[in-house]
Amino acid sequence: MFSALVAAAVLATLPHAGRVAIPAGTYLPLYAASATSRVHVAAFHMDQQPVTRGQFLRFVQARAEWRRGGAARALSETGYLSDWKAPLDPGAATLDEPVTDVSRNAAVAYCAWRGSRLPTADEWEYVAAASQTSRDAARDPAFSAHLIAVYSARAGRKLTDIRRARPNAFGVSHMHDLVWEWTASPSAAHAMHHAAMTSAEHMACAAASDGATDPANYAAFLRYAFRSGLSDGSTVHTLGFRCVS
């Protein structure tokens, strides 16, 4: 695969292992000032895969306050790491699976511990718009249909082996097929602009298509609707994250 070769080449030049260089570019968000106002995204580096339970174990080994029941427990809902066997035991067979049931607060702390941060929604969506062959496949009906099928197939399915990576055109894997992913809290300026359009209220009715740049981008609606229900402490069994720098 060409994309696999690209990924291999990119991997060789990573600032740290497992992180992919994402070049600057533009993408069209689900909600924008107009149907043609693409958003510029500066270059950054993104984890090639979601953070695993094994990686998160090393974090909570080093930072006791983020263990289940630890000092930072008030920053997450009670579902935090609830399916771990013990605060320092995710279960040996599951170390390669994406970590889930982590709050945004915990994800931010994990990324900071690694000298990085959560991606903004723009950065995440920019990379997520890539199919295996095109960096901007948001308007490709086949890619859209693929994502709808992928999101639906996650229902009731166990998280699968994270090592079976099929990277997209940026060289990044598992943006869609395993779990939802956290993005950073919107900045104040961004929130002013987009809060109304991406609020839980707006996502809770047929009017959600009002103002959307592409009313047929159901995959994006599913992601935006999911995010609209989140607060910083939320924990969800199908929600993980990856870091960027």
Added chain:
Amino acid sequence: MSSIHAPHTTPGRVFLGTILAAAALLAATSMTACGRSADAAEVSHTQIPVRVANDKIIGQEMATLGSPPNVPAPITRDYATKVIVNLDVVEKTMRLADSVEYTMWTFGGSVPGSFIRVREGDLVELHLHNAAGNTMPHNIDLHAVTGPGGGAKMTLTLPGHESVFTFTALNPGLFIYHCATAPVPMHMSNGMYGMILVEPKGGLPKVDHEYYVMQSEFYTTGKFGEHGLQSFDMEKGIDEKPTYVVFNGSVGALTGDHALKATAGQRVRIFVGNAGPNLTSSFHVIGEIFDNVYPEGGSVASEHNVQTTLIPSGGAAIVEFGVEQPGDYTMVDHSIFRAFNQGALGTLSVTGQAPNRVYAGVKSGVTDALVGKE
């Protein structure tokens, strides 16, 4: 009574205002003389009430939910109460037709979802619980709710979470409910709908059987009958070209062993809903005539002796009829290709004794006269 304020601009307009005020006073007087004051409590059908949630709420109870095609028993209370409704959202792979599966998103684990039954004036406390293993956020818009979003704006619920909201059932009637989370058409196409009956204060007439039938469409990537796990086809949805049109969530959900049942001489009521998401239903029971129809799910049985009743997408109807003659009665959407080729078929199986003169075959065979003509 409203009063009319004379504008203080010109003498001419003051004069006009005085005349209008006098006319209004006269009108009010004559209404009183007829025994109908302007603030009479009686609400006729020509009036438009602005309703008030002021029934005294006595006690509380947990709602018993109906699993299709069954509904909870009629309400015997003659007072308003607080009704707690627990609805669990479950995402699971279910049968759509023989050897055809689909990952349904459900209210209560069935398609259509659990049937809710309350009484006009009840205070309903609805708990929407989204199972932890689910993938999607969900909410609920009940058409029985008065308020923006019908509950949807207050109930967006993540997997593993619960939302609670309350509403007073102000208007009696049969209403549908559905998930209204973006993208709404996908949530509805995947099975997220059901019905809530708000019984009028006097209740509904007694019948021998009440059933719950809901029509809906499925848009699958494979053709009708194509085996295996199917996924949602957005393009077919946008084109309004469903792969399946079914009653109660799957082909054959109401046929064979699953047929609705009654005995000759009994009275049957069917709460019929149409989830759409696109099509209007022409609901018909072959070989029966609806004695009463509450059109569009309203609280008045205004139509009688009806062959086919039209049910809008996102709407409902109540049909009542006595069953006279034993045998199988086929329920269809009389847009008949949907029944013949897309699954919109159900059966009401009537047993018992045949009455005199209602229905009888007399002769079947070759007609000599016809043969002669050929």
